Amino acid sequence: MSSITVNVIDRDGTRTPDVEWNDHESLMEALTRNKFPILATCGGNASCSTCHCYLGSAAETANSSSPIEDEEEDVLDMLDDTRHDDSRLTCQVEWSEELNGAEVTIAPEW
Numbered sequence: 001m002s003s004i005t006v007n008v009i010d011r012d013g014t015r016t017p018d019v020e021w022n023d024h025e026s027l028m029e030a031l032t033r034n035k036f037p038i039l040a041t042c043g044g045n046a047s048c049s050t051c052h053c054y055l056g057s058a059a060e061t062a063n064s065s066s067p068i069e070d071e072e073e074d075v076l077d078m079l080d081d082t083r084h085d086d087s088r089l090t091c092q093v094e095w096s097e098e099l100n101g102a103e104v105t106i107a108p109e110w
């Protein structure tokens with residue numbers, strides 16, 4: 001098993017460095033396993049948006065290793081104000097070594 005680490009910024013601005021992300025997990029699964037407040041109510045099916053995060057400068061890398069499919073695009077479209085250029089549903093972001101050290105900011109709840 002391989003793993004990388006990402007830095008996570010919580011909704012209150014707290015930054016947690018070196019959060020482990022294992023290669024069999026989506027980014028959402030890594031965040032929930034590490035007890036971040038991600039509800040993931042749809043269980044990773046790109047339909048609830050409760051796993052929404054901002055990927056900052058890592059967005060481009062994530063978008064090339066895990067392209068945004070139609071289902072995710074539809075859900076992101078409904079987010080209006082909270083959707084940014086670097087928004088992703090983290091359940092759709094697959095592990096990639098190139099995302100090592102990425103800065104992941106948890107999006108506001110609604």
Ligand code: FES
Nearest residue numbers: 042044048049091
């Ligand atoms: S867990 Fe529901 S959209 Fe990602």
